[in-house]
Amino acid sequence: MSPSPSLSSRESSAGAGWECSQPGTYTDLMPERVHNLSWLNPGTLWRSRNDLLARWFGDPTNDERRRWVAQQLGAGAPPDFTIVRDDPASYSFMLMGDTGEGDAPQYAVVPGFLKMSEGTRFAVIASDVIYPTGSVNEYGTKFFRPYRDYDAPIYAVPGNHDWYDGLGGFMRVFCRAPELPAGSRPALPSRAWLRRLFWKNPDVPDERRLAEAESLRSRPAQQAVQPGPYWAIDAGPVRIVGIDTGISGGIDREQGEWLRRVSQGPRPKILVTGKPIYVDGAYHPCPVEDGGTVDEIVRDPACNYVAAIGGDIHNYQHYPVQVGDRTIEYLVSGGGGAFMHATHTIPRVNVAGVGEERFRCYPLRGDCLAFYGRLYGRRLRMKWLFALTEDQAAAVISKRLGIPPKRGTNASVTLRTRLVASLLGVPGRPHGRSWFRLPVRRVYQRFLSPASASFAPPLFKSFMRVDVTPESLRIRCFAASGCLEHEIAPPVEDEVTISLTR
Ligand SMILES: [Fe+2]
Secondary structure, eight states, rough: OOOOOOOOOOTTTHHHTTTOOSSSSSSGGSSOOOOOOOOOHHHHHTTTTTHHHHOOOOHHHHHHHHHHHHHHHHTTTTTTEHHHHHHHHEEEEEESSSOOOSSHHHHHHHHHHHHTTTOOEEEESOOOOOOTTTGGGGGGIIIIIITTTTOOOEEEEOOHHHOOOOTTTHHHHHHHHOOOOOOOOSSSSSSSHHHHOOOOOOOOOHHHHHHHHHHGGGSSSGGOOOOOSSEEEEEEEEEEEEEEOTTTTTTOOHHHHHHHHHHHHOOOEEEEEOOOOOEEEEEEOOBTTOOHHHHHHOOGGGOEEEEEESSSSEEEEEEEEEEETTTEEEEEEEEEESSOOOSSSOOOOETTEEETTTTTEEEEEHHHHHHHHHHHHHHTTTTHHHHHOOHHHHHHHHHHHHHSSSOOOOOOEEEEEEHHHTTOOOOTTSSSSOOOOHHHHIIIIIIIIIGGOOOOOOEEEEEEEEEEEESSEEEEEEOOOOEEEEEEHHEEEEEEESSSSO
16 A cells, blocks of 8 residues: 655645755665766767757758657557557556656655555656666666666657657667668758768667676566557557657657547547647647647547646646637646656746646746755855845745745845846746847756756656546655655655546
């Protein structure tokens, strides 16, 4: 039986992990020598260069994906890339995103994940299985080892980082696919030729190392082969549809046609994507090559999607969007292990009819601001300026955004706390006077958050458990702070129950 959950970060600062009396046992699971992934390291940036090359010289992902898909079909994958399981009408599964940095924040999720995954039939990873480049040779410490005690299959959709390796590692591990033969050489001179010149090729598998890694999840109950980087799982009363959004966040024409096909019909559906559709208060419908969007399909009543869950942004967010007479739950679940993306830079939410009273995020903006304040205080040796208590941070967020604090606070807003909030990119009220007009969120997402990884609690990680019955779907977001008490009884940070019989 599962323990009763601890108080959440909405209820107490201890629930957020600020009063961590004892760190968790997750360090016992880690390898003896751990390489903390640093996004400030020039080597990491160089290995991830395909991201910039795709932006500058055109993204080859759609063409490469077509080649992978053709190879899979040639090898006998089912044409509709469906995975038919024998799940009963009532069962549960796990879901998390952006897992694979292989350091403390990833392992800190594992004990709570294992605790809450008891009795679940499978797990899904939504994007970025392996950082920084999806290398086949890094699956040992970043996938097989952390989840070796999860006694059920794990399926995944790739994220942009998995594509920085041409998807070679992902296809080998999840689809058992052999390497792709070299593609044709681009004509000279062309943008594609320039891109090719600097492009990072997939790592060549070190077979001995891979076999050793695979032996960590070799029990029959753990085995699964997926047909490709996108797939549809028929699991009990629901169909879970996973799409591959590549490097730039769109899908290719053929995948779009496939998505329209597998989405038809009244069976309730859940979309799992590498790029969330609603995130940070903004709408990203996800373009399909040659026209249309993924969200048009999600919103189509004939397809009966009830939820769309995306990774990519490393925190948890929830937007219950009214579409006609239905509510579709749009979720971000990228807190599965990698560095935390800031939530305190999310402006007051007002998107698709979802306002602050219905929006949820984890970590709370106040906790996130306190986290960054302490970090910058330490780094810049200016604790006297930057260090905020979580109460002070919650108070200044509440004032700046014009919203009630999510957790009660008695702290007053001072000139210093306002200055820190401004320096750290807390947006002002909509239409209010704010001098901070820089592209703060983008700067945070691309540079400041990756450079602000923390390896000690509170770590503000999260994962989901989904309980399915013929009548309903219950989705819970659990926190993993890195504290022992939260490993034993993970706090529930959000919960939604969706009726499937409407
Ligand atoms: Fe990611």
